[in-house]
Amino acid sequence: MRISDTLIKVEGVSKKFCRSLKRSLWYGMQDLGSELRGRRHGRNGALRLQEFWAIRDTTFSVRRGETLGLIGPNGAGKTTLLRMLNGLIKPDQGRIEIRGRMQALIALGAGFNPVLTGRENIFVNASVLGVSKHDVARRFDDIVAFSGIPEFIDAPVQSYSSGMAVRLGFAVAAHLDPEILLVDEVLAVGDEGFQARCLNKIGELKDGGTAIILVSHNMHTISTFSSRVMLLKPGGFEIFTEVSDGVMAYKRLFQGEAATDIEKITTGTPEWKVLNVVHSAQVMEPGASFEMTIDYCAARHFADVEVDVTLRSNNDAGCHYQATNRAYGQVIDFGQGEGRFRFRLEGIRLNNAGGLIAVAIWEKGRKHQLFWWRIPVQFLGRSYSVGGVFYEASFEIVSAVTPMTHA
Amino acid sequence: MSEPRITVYTPDSSLARPATMVRDMFRDLWAGRELAWRLAVRDISAQYRQAFLGIVWAFLLPLANTVTWIFLSGTGVVSVGETPIPYPVYVFTGTMLWAILMDAMNAPLQQTTAAKAMLAKLNFPREAILLSGIYQTLFNGVIKIALLLAALLFLGINPGWGLLLFPLGVLSLILMGTAVGLLITPVGMLYTDIGKALPLLMQFLMYLTPVVFPLPKEGIASTLFHLNPMTPVILTTRDWLTGMTPAYFGYFLAVNAVAFLLLLAVWIAYRLAMPILIERMSA
Numbered sequence: 001m002r003i004s005d006t007l008i009k010v011e012g013v014s015k016k017f018c019r020s021l022k023r024s025l026w027y028g029m030q031d032l033g034s035e036l037r038g039r040r041h042g043r044n045g046a047l048r049l050q051e052f053w054a055i056r057d058t059t060f061s062v063r064r065g066e067t068l069g070l071i072g073p074n075g076a077g078k079t080t081l082l083r084m085l086n087g088l089i090k091p092d093q094g095r096i097e098i099r100g101r102m103q104a105l106i107a108l109g110a111g112f113n114p115v116l117t118g119r120e121n122i123f124v125n126a127s128v129l130g131v132s133k134h135d136v137a138r139r140f141d142d143i144v145a146f147s148g149i150p151e152f153i154d155a156p157v158q159s160y161s162s163g164m165a166v167r168l169g170f171a172v173a174a175h176l177d178p179e180i181l182l183v184d185e186v187l188a189v190g191d192e193g194f195q196a197r198c199l200n201k202i203g204e205l206k207d208g209g210t211a212i213i214l215v216s217h218n219m220h221t222i223s224t225f226s227s228r229v230m231l232l233k234p235g236g237f238e239i240f241t242e243v244s245d246g247v248m249a250y251k252r253l254f255q256g257e258a259a260t261d262i263e264k265i266t267t268g269t270p271e272w273k274v275l276n277v278v279h280s281a282q283v284m285e286p287g288a289s290f291e292m293t294i295d296y297c298a299a300r301h302f303a304d305v306e307v308d309v310t311l312r313s314n315n316d317a318g319c320h321y322q323a324t325n326r327a328y329g330q331v332i333d334f335g336q337g338e339g340r341f342r343f344r345l346e347g348i349r350l351n352n353a354g355g356l357i358a359v360a361i362w363e364k365g366r367k368h369q370l371f372w373w374r375i376p377v378q379f380l381g382r383s384y385s386v387g388g389v390f391y392e393a394s395f396e397i398v399s400a401v402t403p404m405t406h407a
Numbered sequence: 408m409s410e411p412r413i414t415v416y417t418p419d420s421s422l423a424r425p426a427t428m429v430r431d432m433f434r435d436l437w438a439g440r441e442l443a444w445r446l447a448v449r450d451i452s453a454q455y456r457q458a459f460l461g462i463v464w465a466f467l468l469p470l471a472n473t474v475t476w477i478f479l480s481g482t483g484v485v486s487v488g489e490t491p492i493p494y495p496v497y498v499f500t501g502t503m504l505w506a507i508l509m510d511a512m513n514a515p516l517q518q519t520t521a522a523k524a525m526l527a528k529l530n531f532p533r534e535a536i537l538l539s540g541i542y543q544t545l546f547n548g549v550i551k552i553a554l555l556l557a558a559l560l561f562l563g564i565n566p567g568w569g570l571l572l573f574p575l576g577v578l579s580l581i582l583m584g585t586a587v588g589l590l591i592t593p594v595g596m597l598y599t600d601i602g603k604a605l606p607l608l609m610q611f612l613m614y615l616t617p618v619v620f621p622l623p624k625e626g627i628a629s630t631l632f633h634l635n636p637m638t639p640v641i642l643t644t645r646d647w648l649t650g651m652t653p654a655y656f657g658y659f660l661a662v663n664a665v666a667f668l669l670l671l672a673v674w675i676a677y678r679l680a681m682p683i684l685i686e687r688m689s690a
Contacts (some may be wrong), residue, residue, distance in 0.1 A: 025687055028686070029594070031683045034420075036422075036680075041419070041420065084416065085416075087416055088529075088530055089682050089685055089686040090416060090418060090529075094417070094418075095416070096415065096417070099413050101412065102414075106529075115449050116449055120445055122443070124441065133441075182433050186493075403456075
C-alpha cells in the first residue's frame, strides 16, 4: 500500500482574533449560534469590528521525516497555527489535513493534568493517543529513564518544576511513536544535557519518519533541528528551504526599517565649524571597516580633544564597543583654521545585526561638545552562521590517509 | 502497516457530515473512558482529602434541609399538606433525591470550567470531562443512597421489590440533570452569569417540585407542579424507594425519553461549541 508522504497539509488557512474581550465573548456567542445552525465558521472572511487577521492565507506542508522550524516575532501567530494544527481551535478559512497520530507539546507542562501523578499522566496521555495500556507498560521504563526524573514519577505534576514537566512531556511524546510532533518553545527550558538528548531523539524520530514542527526563538535550536524554515510575520509568511536564509530574514525583522536616518545631535559650534562630513556605507559585511572624515574650520586652537566612539548592536551583545582616542594613546589637537580629521574603526565583526555607530568629539575636559552623530548601520549576515559575531576562521585537512579503493 | 488516520480541519460545521460526526462522538466517548476514570478518582480523593468532614459533605446539605423542614412543619410555622408517607421520610427522601439531581446538573459546567487550562492546551476527547462528572455524581449519589436506606430501615419503612427499580430512578435523575446542565454549559463557559443564576433558579424550582411539599390537589400550584418535568421523576423514584406504586409512571417514561433526546442534542452542541469556547477563553 502506498502511503502518502505529506503528513501535514495546510492550504490557505486564516484565523482572526478580536482585540476587545467583551466583544470577543459576544462574537463567541454569534459563532456558537451559526455553528449550531450548521453554518461555516468565520463567515465569508469579513472582519467584524475590532477583529484582525492573526494568520492570513498560510499554505505549507510537512513531509514524513522532515522538521519545519517555525519562527517569527511575538504575536505573529506561531502558537495559533499550532493550536489549529492540533485541532484545539478551528480555522476561519482554508483547510488543514493531518495524516497520522499527532503529539503536541504546546506551552509548558501541556498535555499533563496537574493533579495526576507523572505515572498516571503517562498512561492517560497514551490512552488519549490510542496507544494500548500494554504498549505503554512496555515503554514505561524507557520513558522514565529518558525524562531523568524517576524519583518524582509518583508525585503530582503540579509539584514539578517547569524543566521537569518539559522533560517528562518530551519523553512521553517522543516514546509513543507519534507520526507528527508539534513542539512549541519548550526545549529551551531543559538544561543543556537534556537538550542534547532531545536533539538526538528528534534525529531518531526524523529517521523513523516523524514529521516535526518546531517553534523556537532560539535560532541556534532552529538551525540545528530544522530541515526547512517558515517565517511568520504579522500579515504574512515566507518559507525558506535554506535554514540560514530564514534565520537571517528573521533577524532582519528586528533591524528596523527606518534605521537609516542619522541622528545629528551636534554638528560643530560657532568656534569649530563643520564644513563637510563623509562616512562609509551604512550597510556592511562582517569584517568591514567604518571611516568618517570631517572637514572643519576652527576659530582657535583646540588642544587635546577627545573622540569618543561607541558601537552598539541591537542583538544580544548590546553595547559592543566603546573607546576614545586615549585608549589608543593618541593625542589630537585641532589647529586654528581649516583642517580635515579622519577616524577609522577597523574590522567590525558583527554578524547579521542592526546597530549604531556614535561618534562624539569633546573639548578637553568634556565641557563642550563639538560634534555628536549617531549613525545607524546594518551588518549583513553570513549563511550557516547564526552567532552575533563573525570571525575569520580556517578549515583544513592537515594530513589524510588515502582511502582504500574498493575492488 | 494500516492506513493512518486522516484528520481534516476546515471552517465548515461538522453538522454538514452527520455520519462522520456521530462516529467521532462515540469513538471519542470510548477513547476518553480511561482519562475520565482517572480524573474522577483523582477529584474524589482530592475532594475528601482536603476536607476535614470528608464524606459527610456529600449529605450534610440535604440533611440540614430535612431538619429545617421537619422543624418548620412540626412547629406549625409552615403548614404542609397530607403526605402519603410520614413527613420526615417524605422530606428526607425528597431532599436527598433533589440533591442528586442538582449534583448532576452542576457537574458539566463545573467540570468544564475546572478543565479550562487543560482544554486550551491539549486535544483529548472532551467527553472525558463529562463522563468524569457523571462518575463523581454517581459516587456521591451512592453515599447519599446508603444513608437514605439506613434511615428508612431505622424508621421502619420497607421498600419491598420496588427497590430493585430504584436505581433506574436514580439514573433518570442523573440523565435529566446532565442533559440540563450540559445545555447551559456552552453559554455558561462564555458568561459566568449562567453559573451564578442556576442555583437561584433551581432553588425556586425545588418548591415547584414535590420535594418538601406534597403534590397540591388543585389550583394554579397544582398545574405548575404537574407541568414541571421534575415532578414525575422525583415522585416515581421516591415511590420505588418507599414501597409505593408509582402514580405517574407513564409521565416518568415520557420525561426520560425527552431527556435522553435532549442529552444527545446538547452533547452535539457541546462538541461543536468546544473549539469556539477555547478560542474565546484564550483570547
